[in-house]
Structure formats: structure tokens, C-alpha cells
Amino acid sequence: MTFPILPLLGADYSAALEAKPFIKLAGEAVIDASAFASEDDVLQVIRSLAENFRYVSLVLNAAEQFSLDQLVVLLNNGIYRLYVNSVLPQEFQDTIPASRVAAIPASVTPAAQISLESFTKVFLDLIETDRKDGLYTTLVVDSNERCLGLVYSSRESIEQAIAKQIGVYFSRSRNEIWVKGLTSGNTQTLLSIDVDCDSDALKFTVSQDGSGFCHLGTHTCFGDLAYGLNGLEHTLNDRKANAVQGSYTNRLFNDETLLNAKIKEEAEELTEATSKDELAWEAADLFYFAMARLVANGVSLQDVERNLAMKNLKITRRKGDAKARFLTKATSKDASANGNGPAAKKAKVAERTLGANDKIFLNVVSSSDVSGVTQAVTRPIQKTSEIMHLVNPIIDSVRSKGDSALIELTKKFDGVELKAPVLEAPFAAEYFEGLTEEMKESLDLSIENVRKFHAAQLQKKPLVVTTQPGVICSRFPRAIEKVGLYIPGGTAILPSTALMLGVPAQVAGCKEIVFASPPRKSDGKVSPEVVYVASKVGASKIVLAGGAQAVAAMAYGTESVPKVDKILGPGNQFVTAAKMYVQNDTQALCSIDMPAGPSEVLVIADEDADVDFVASDLLSQAEHGIDSQVILVGVKLSDKKIQEIQEAVHRQAIALPRVDIVRQCIAHSTIIRCETYPEAFDMSNKYAPEHLILQINEADRYVPLVDNAGSIFVGAYTPESCGDYSSGTNHTLPTYGYARQYSGANTTTFQKFITSQQVTSEGLDNIGKAVMCIAKVEGLDGHRNAVKIRMSKLGLLPKDFE
Incomplete structure (x- = not known):
């Protein structure tokens, strides 16, 4: 049940609304039916409260105050729940769902005497715990029902939370009341408290301010949220507040005619879509433009969800026929089926997932689809x-x-x-x-x-080069201490x-x-x-x-x-x-190996590749994490071969313990179709993968085409796993495209190199004049003089030399 954390507004609701002492406390506003003369008066206060409270509920002291028809109108127009202290007549019970009726204890009646303190007492009497420390397990969610974290509450912390309308919990590590955000500034406004079916666990719904709920700075204790429509809303609000000139979104905000036209266009394309993938594609486009219109007009996603909730709560429904002008409008489905509709055009531009959406399949694009390939090889943003x-x-x-x-x-x-x-x-x-x-034997073999x-790789002897007679240069390694x-x-x-x-x-x-x-x-x-x-x-x-x-x-x-x-x-x-x-930091005087990013693999495969091998290579990387990148570049792969690879990926994936991670990773992974081997390697070199696997005929012949990669796995029997553990090469490799500039960890990673030079009198005679000439033009007379003095004492300086 959702517990009402606000007192009744009572008869003088207009004064309460004007002073707004309760509106700021959000949650469930409970109003007293006896304070209103008519159904219209109740509807008026509902409209006044709807934007500030998640729920508006009505305490009904006597069922006869309103007829059944009047109650249905109220329940259809904003009243979330009826609180009653007596049994409703049978006809009421037959019409009004039981979930919309809640009994209030006789101990807190009449309704006009109900206060925040009395509701708190009733609430505390309802909950129980079997924990030895007397605490209540408490799930904290935001206003969109997304989990922020798990905490604990005591009876005292609950009382304070209800009284102050903020997030207050009990810290087990400090053994004291914990007011969320008191020191960090990441405060919470309490919206409602729910009790689970056993009355021993709580759910706090809050409005979270600041950088997030977690002490690590993430939005939740389980990491940052995987945004959907909420993330889109956040992005659009940011674009509106920080307008980027020239951006398409900013153009939409400033051109209402264009925005409205795009909504109609995308809605039409959604009606023309036929496959699951096309429907998802077109719906995503429509959501984007619809959200842009909402944000442009100051309407939040929560406003929309509130309306959805109220429509869902309606007891009676209207017939719901479409307007005649939409029913008579010719559909474009025939054009779409013939390959001429918008959805079909998009499908030609970018081939997408093969198979049903519930399968773990990669997206598919052609190398000629520039935007599709760009999206496939774009790495996640580093934070x-x-x-x-x-x-x-x-x-x-x-x-x-x-x-x-x-x-x-x-x-x-x-x-x-x-x-x-x-x-x-x-x-x-x-x-x-x-x-x-x-395990010891396995580690020993790998070591x-x-x-x-x-x-x-260890350089045994110094590199020694005589650059001129009498000029000997050398280079030799020294271990980093x-x-x-x-x-x-x-x-x-x-x-x-x-x-x-x-x-x-x-x-x-x-x-x-x-x-x-x-x-x-x-x-x-x-x-x-x-x-x-x-x-x-x-x-x-x-x-x-x-x-x-x-x-x-x-x-x-x-x-x-x-x-x-x-x-x-x-x-x-x-x-x-x-x-x-x-x-x-110069105070640290400490270097590092290389910049880091999520792990990644690029597999080049042709028609003769073993689909089970290819799938296993893709999945061995996908299980690292949801932000890992998995790319398959297929050389002249047939539709049949791609389907076989997709089926192998799904079949192997569902048998893996980390299937949930794999599913999320593969969702943004791609098969890129190309026509030639040089094209495939050119694409790979531009991407510069951490791991490059060659599942192609005569794979070793193509190694010279590789310019940028962390490590190459050549041939059908060389999975990445071997390099990760036991083959002998190093698995600490450059990611995020840094294979263009960095090598993987190797022996020289743990060394620095020192150069030395030794110049004899003969050598000084051979290079001294050049040194003095260059030093002179740079204006570094000290440099010039260091050579001049030596050559003069050796009698090597020409008499006419200045």
C-alpha cells in the first residue's frame, strides 16, 4: 500500500492551497469529503492539487454523501483512492475496484481530526520487522520508479522522514540517524512511502537532487542509469538550456512548424512500418520529436506519466473511435510493401537485426552506409x-x-x-x-x-653506431626501478x-x-x-x-x-x-602505461569461416561488460551465412552465466558487410581495435595489411582467450583507438633507454665546425664556445675562424 504522508487539507482547503504548506510536501494529498458541498467542489481541488501531488485521495465518511455515478466521475478524474471507515453498499462494491478502496482505522476518525502525527502512528503500527537490530530494509527509488539504492530505516528515522518530508534513514556503520545530503548536498524530497505485502520492507519514493544517490557520485548505487525516455528528456532539457547554434535539436526548438511536421511525418511512418525492427525504429524517431515538443513547451515526462496513470485508473471507458478524417485517409502500407515507403527506404539504407527482437542478435549494416558504420565504430564516451x-x-x-x-x-x-x-x-x-x-600448473605454464x-624482447647488448669517424653513439636499456x-x-x-x-x-x-x-x-x-x-x-x-x-x-x-x-x-x-x-602531477613524478577504455574486439570473417568459432570470439569479448565493443567485418558474407552466425551467437550466449551482460553488449554490436579484403582491413586500421581476430582463408597472408591493432589473432584456431592467458603475448593492450599510437605492454614498457656519445679528437674535427655554425645562428654562444675552446687547444681550429 502507499501510505499518505500528508495531513488532510480539511474544509479550509483554499487557504491551505494559497499558503502552499502542503503542496511543497508532494506525495499523496488526502482530502476530507465532508469539507465539500458538491462533486464540482471536489473536482476543483483535484485540479488545484494534481500538478503538485502524485496522488489525490478522498476520505469518505458516509457513502451516501455522493451517488455511485458521482464517485465514478471523481475516480475517473483524479481521485486515486477512497478512504472509508465503513462498508460500502454492494452496488458500490460491484462497480468500484477493491484496489481503489482502503479502510482507515476507527482510532483516527472522524476524518477531520486526522493529522500528520496520527497518520504516522497508524503507519508505525502497521509495519514490523524480524531483524535483530529492529531496522527495516528500505528500497529507495526516484519518481520514475528507478532503483537508487538499498538502505535501512528505524522507527525514529521514519518519524523524522515523514515529519520533515525528506530522505532520513539509519546508518548502520555510524549507528545513528542519517539525513541524506546533510553533508554532501545530495538531498532528497520524500514523495511517498510504500510498504511491501508482508509489512516488513519499505519503499521510499524520492526526488533526488545533486550529483546522485551514491557516495561514489553515480546516480544509483548500481552505477549510472541506463537512460531511456528519461535520458532523452534530460538531454533535450540540457539542449534547451545550453543552446548549441547549428544543432538540429536547437533548430526544432526555434521552428515549431518544422517540429510539428516531423511529428506528423514520423507518426505516419510508424503506421507504415511492418516488421518488429521497423516499428521500433520508427517509434524511437517519433518519441524523439514528441519529447522535443514537450520540452519546448515546458511539459515533463512525469506530467505525461501522471496522465497515463489517471487514464489507467478510469473505471469507465469511452468508445475510442478515430476521427473520420484519419479513417478515410489513404494508407501507405502498399507503398511500403513495394519498397517505396519511408520505412522501406530506411531499411534499404541500414539493414538491422536479423531475426526476432527477443534473440541475441547483432545489428547488420553495409559498408556503404556511412552513418550506420560511424555509429557502429563510435566508442562510448569516457567520463x-x-x-x-x-x-x-x-x-x-x-x-x-x-x-x-x-x-x-x-x-x-x-x-x-x-x-x-x-x-x-x-x-x-x-x-x-x-x-x-x-591451477598452479596452469599458472606455471602461462608464466x-x-x-x-x-x-x-630483451635487448642484450647496447646499440652502437659510428656516425662519423671518431663519433660513437650508443643506446642501452635500464629497468624502471x-x-x-x-x-x-x-x-x-x-x-x-x-x-x-x-x-x-x-x-x-x-x-x-x-x-x-x-x-x-x-x-x-x-x-x-x-x-x-x-x-x-x-x-x-x-x-x-x-x-x-x-x-x-x-x-x-x-x-x-x-x-x-x-x-x-x-x-x-x-x-x-x-x-x-x-x-x-609533477609532485608525483609517476608515469602510467597507457590510457584506458572499455575492452573491444574486431573480427574479420569470410564465407568459409566456422560460424561457431566466430560466435565464440564475439561472445568472449561481449561478456567483459555492457560497454565492450564487438564488431564483425564480413567479407562477402551471404545472407545465409549471416543468419547462421546470428543463430550461433544466440545459441552460445544463452548458455553463458553472464548472459544478461552479453545481451546488453550485443544489442549495440554490429556486423559490417563489405566486398573485399582490402576494404575490410582498411576499416579495421581506421578503427584500430584492441583485439583483431582473422577468421579468413590464408589469414597469415593478410597480416602485412594490419597497421593499427593491439594484438592479432591469426587463423581459425587462435581465439583471443589464448592471448589472454597462455600463448605468451601480453593481454594488456591499448583500447579506444590508442593502438594508433601505443603498443601493448611488453618488456620495454618496464624499461627506459639511455643514449650516450663519445667523441674523439678526430670526431671533434669532423663535426665541430657544424656544431659551432648551428650554435651561432641560434645565438647560443656558450654552446659554440664549448667546442671552440677544445678545437683551439687541439690545434684544429682554422686560423681565419672567428
């Missing part, structure tokens, strides 16, 4: 700059408080209380518990293969990242290798697989922390964590933001 206001305080805390900040932040973000933030080598046997012999490949390797952890186990970073660091000869990985909530330890790899590569310690705090600890150092010279490893957006911050 690093948006989260810096959250990352900066974390970094500052670690810099100023050291180990104590690490312990505090690990408790806050990982839910683990540590006595010390660092695990020192040699690692005790307890940290290897649960590690099987099979050895990665070691072999990276050891082969201290490196910090970030290994994502928590609920995930990623020993592969540990070995892909730890082995090359060991091969390069780094003097100190520091791991950082968040501890598990279950026992406060990192996974034994990661500890095993750390011991094998000679890591000196493991920092028991994740996120921005781990990066800050390694970049600046703490009492227990040594300051490192370079930080490497993947991570979430907070890790990425912290890495970008420290590499630009």
Missing part, C-alpha cells in the same frame, strides 16, 4: 573528467593521511576492516589456501610462456593480469615490484592465485586496496607503501581517472 571531483578528495586523503586513509577507504569502499594495508613478502602459507595443483616471449601493478579484484579473480604485468617487470629487471589489489569482503584477503603469481615474479608486497586510493598510495607513497616510478594495469573509471591525474 574521466566528470568523476575527478570524486577522485581528487580520495587522492588528497591518501597523500595527507597515508596508511590510515587506506584503511579507512578500504572499509568504506570494499567493506573490509584491515589492521595493516600491506601484505609483505614472503607471503604466509595461509594466503595460498584453496589453490589447487591444477613460462609469457616469460619466454618477453625475454626474447620501482613499478606498481594494479590488479582488479574484489569479487573478480584476475591472476592473468598479475602475470601479464609481473612477468615482463621481472624479465626487465625492475628492482621492486609492488602489486595492488582490493581485498575480498569474505575474508579480507586477495585471491590465492594473485598471491601465487606475486610470489613467482618476486613482488615485494601487495597493497590491500583498490580504486583511486591504491593508485594514489603507489604514486605518492605511504608509511607502508613505497613510492613507485610507474603504475600499470587496468581498472574501472576511478582507477583510470586517478592514473591520468598522477601522471600529470
Whole structure:
């Protein structure tokens, strides 16, 4: 049930409306039927309250005050629920749905005496809990019923929430009342409180202000919302407030004739669409233009939803026939069926999903569809700059408080209380518990293969070149002394990242290798697989922390964590933001491996490719996350082959544990059809994928065509998984198109190179004059003089030389 959190407005509702003491409190406005003389008076107050309250309900002290017909009119025009303290006549019960009638206890009647305090008391008497701490599990949602997070309430916090009309909860970690937004500014206006069917769990519906509900700055505790119509509304409001000259949306706001015409056009195209995919496409277009008209006129999506709700609540319905002019208007379905309608034209421009919408299928576009290809290869927007206001305080805390900040932040973000933030080598046997012999053998094989490949990259001798007689130049490597390797952890186990970073660091000869990985909530330890790899590569310690705090600890150092010279490893957006911050801070003097983005794969396949192999390669990447990018470039693929690939993708996907993630990823993944192999490789080089898989005949012949890629997987029997774990190449690769500029992690990633030169008297004679000439024109006489003095003492300076 939805509990009314507002007192009755009573007989003097007009004065209450004028003063607006209740309107600001939103929620469910409960009005007293005895305060009104007629049905029209009630309708008047409904209209007054409708824009400010989610619900308007009526306390009915005597059923005979209104006839059944009058009550039906009220229920059809805005009254959400009838509160009654007696049984309604049978004819009323036969007509009015039971869900629209609620009994009020006799203890709070007559209705005119009902107050906020009395409603609160009734409410507290209704709820119960079997928790030992006496708290109530509380789900918090926004006004669009989207979940923001899970919290807990006490009886006292509920009383305060109802009295103050704001989000007030109970903090278990601090063991005190928690007023949401009191310190962060992310306040909440309470709209309503619901009780579940067992009366032991609550739902707070709130209007959330500020950056979001979560302390991490996201809109919800489960990350940022996947926007739909609400996201579109947000974007359009932003466009209206911050007009971008030349943008199409801004043009619509300023040209009502164009906007109205587009709505009619898109509505017509929706009626002409035939397939599920066309219908979805055309409806999306219509929603966009309709929302633009709403925003242009100050109408919110919530206003629309309120009207939908009230129409849904109507007890009687009108017949609903269409106007004659629309019924007599000729339909365009025949034109569409013949390939001449708007929907058919769009279908020709961009082939879309093959098969039913409920299947996990990729979109399909032709390489000639420039806009379709552009959309397919456009990477998700990075939000690093948006989260810096959250990352900066974390970094500052670690810099100023050291180990104590690490312990505090690990408790806050990982839910683990540590006595010390660092695990020192040699690692005790307890940290290897649960590690099987099979896993050890698998890790050992992978470590050895990665070691072999990276050891082969090691430059054994200095590069020495005589550029002129007597002028010897050389270049030689030196290991970066201290490196910090970030290994994502928590609920995930990623020993592969540990070995892909730890082995090359060991091969390069780094003097100190520091791991950082968040501890598990279950026992406060990192996974034994990661500890095993750390011991094998000679890591000196493991920092028991994740996120921005781990990066800050390694970049600046703490009492227990040594300051490192370079930080490497993947991570979430907070890790990425912290890495970008420290590499630009001269106080840190710390470099990083490369910019990071979501993982991605591009597969080039031809008609002879095994569809099961192709599908498995696509899905092995799709399961990384919903923002991963999966692209298949098909060379002369037939419709039959594409259908077989789609079916294989669906068949394999539904058997995967992470199918929900896969489904969302594949929804924005694409098959791009092209005609030639050079065209396919040109498309791949422009995209510069992290992983490039070649499922084509004589795949090795085409490797020379690859200019930009993190790593190439050549042939039908080379899945990406092999490179991720055991083949020997490194899986830490450039994403987001950075394969144009960056290499994947390798031995030289853990080295820097020093050059040297040695010049003899003969060499000085050969290059000295050139040096002095260039120095003179640059006006650097000190440079010129350093050579002139030497040549003069050697008797090499010409007598006529100035």
C-alpha cells in the first residue's frame, strides 16, 4: 500500500492551497469529503492539487454523501483512492475496484481530526520487522520508479522522514540517524512511502537532487542509469538550456512548424512500418520529436506519466473511435510493401537485426552506409573528467593521511576492516589456501610462456653506431626501478593480469615490484592465485586496496607503501581517472602505461569461416561488460551465412552465466558487410581495435595489411582467450583507438633507454665546425664556445675562424 504522508487539507482547503504548506510536501494529498458541498467542489481541488501531488485521495465518511455515478466521475478524474471507515453498499462494491478502496482505522476518525502525527502512528503500527537490530530494509527509488539504492530505516528515522518530508534513514556503520545530503548536498524530497505485502520492507519514493544517490557520485548505487525516455528528456532539457547554434535539436526548438511536421511525418511512418525492427525504429524517431515538443513547451515526462496513470485508473471507458478524417485517409502500407515507403527506404539504407527482437542478435549494416558504420565504430564516451571531483578528495586523503586513509577507504569502499594495508613478502602459507595443483600448473605454464616471449624482447647488448669517424653513439636499456601493478579484484579473480604485468617487470629487471589489489569482503584477503603469481615474479608486497586510493598510495607513497616510478594495469573509471591525474602531477613524478577504455574486439570473417568459432570470439569479448565493443567485418558474407552466425551467437550466449551482460553488449554490436579484403582491413586500421581476430582463408597472408591493432589473432584456431592467458603475448593492450599510437605492454614498457656519445679528437674535427655554425645562428654562444675552446687547444681550429 502507499501510505499518505500528508495531513488532510480539511474544509479550509483554499487557504491551505494559497499558503502552499502542503503542496511543497508532494506525495499523496488526502482530502476530507465532508469539507465539500458538491462533486464540482471536489473536482476543483483535484485540479488545484494534481500538478503538485502524485496522488489525490478522498476520505469518505458516509457513502451516501455522493451517488455511485458521482464517485465514478471523481475516480475517473483524479481521485486515486477512497478512504472509508465503513462498508460500502454492494452496488458500490460491484462497480468500484477493491484496489481503489482502503479502510482507515476507527482510532483516527472522524476524518477531520486526522493529522500528520496520527497518520504516522497508524503507519508505525502497521509495519514490523524480524531483524535483530529492529531496522527495516528500505528500497529507495526516484519518481520514475528507478532503483537508487538499498538502505535501512528505524522507527525514529521514519518519524523524522515523514515529519520533515525528506530522505532520513539509519546508518548502520555510524549507528545513528542519517539525513541524506546533510553533508554532501545530495538531498532528497520524500514523495511517498510504500510498504511491501508482508509489512516488513519499505519503499521510499524520492526526488533526488545533486550529483546522485551514491557516495561514489553515480546516480544509483548500481552505477549510472541506463537512460531511456528519461535520458532523452534530460538531454533535450540540457539542449534547451545550453543552446548549441547549428544543432538540429536547437533548430526544432526555434521552428515549431518544422517540429510539428516531423511529428506528423514520423507518426505516419510508424503506421507504415511492418516488421518488429521497423516499428521500433520508427517509434524511437517519433518519441524523439514528441519529447522535443514537450520540452519546448515546458511539459515533463512525469506530467505525461501522471496522465497515463489517471487514464489507467478510469473505471469507465469511452468508445475510442478515430476521427473520420484519419479513417478515410489513404494508407501507405502498399507503398511500403513495394519498397517505396519511408520505412522501406530506411531499411534499404541500414539493414538491422536479423531475426526476432527477443534473440541475441547483432545489428547488420553495409559498408556503404556511412552513418550506420560511424555509429557502429563510435566508442562510448569516457567520463574521466566528470568523476575527478570524486577522485581528487580520495587522492588528497591518501597523500595527507597515508596508511590510515587506506584503511579507512578500504572499509568504506570494499567493506573490509584491515589492521595493516600491506601484505609483505614472503607471503604466509595461509594466503595460498584453496589453490589447487591444477591451477598452479596452469599458472606455471602461462608464466613460462609469457616469460619466454618477453625475454626474447630483451635487448642484450647496447646499440652502437659510428656516425662519423671518431663519433660513437650508443643506446642501452635500464629497468624502471620501482613499478606498481594494479590488479582488479574484489569479487573478480584476475591472476592473468598479475602475470601479464609481473612477468615482463621481472624479465626487465625492475628492482621492486609492488602489486595492488582490493581485498575480498569474505575474508579480507586477495585471491590465492594473485598471491601465487606475486610470489613467482618476486613482488615485494601487495597493497590491500583498490580504486583511486591504491593508485594514489603507489604514486605518492605511504608509511607502508613505497613510492613507485610507474603504475600499470587496468581498472574501472576511478582507477583510470586517478592514473591520468598522477601522471600529470609533477609532485608525483609517476608515469602510467597507457590510457584506458572499455575492452573491444574486431573480427574479420569470410564465407568459409566456422560460424561457431566466430560466435565464440564475439561472445568472449561481449561478456567483459555492457560497454565492450564487438564488431564483425564480413567479407562477402551471404545472407545465409549471416543468419547462421546470428543463430550461433544466440545459441552460445544463452548458455553463458553472464548472459544478461552479453545481451546488453550485443544489442549495440554490429556486423559490417563489405566486398573485399582490402576494404575490410582498411576499416579495421581506421578503427584500430584492441583485439583483431582473422577468421579468413590464408589469414597469415593478410597480416602485412594490419597497421593499427593491439594484438592479432591469426587463423581459425587462435581465439583471443589464448592471448589472454597462455600463448605468451601480453593481454594488456591499448583500447579506444590508442593502438594508433601505443603498443601493448611488453618488456620495454618496464624499461627506459639511455643514449650516450663519445667523441674523439678526430670526431671533434669532423663535426665541430657544424656544431659551432648551428650554435651561432641560434645565438647560443656558450654552446659554440664549448667546442671552440677544445678545437683551439687541439690545434684544429682554422686560423681565419672567428
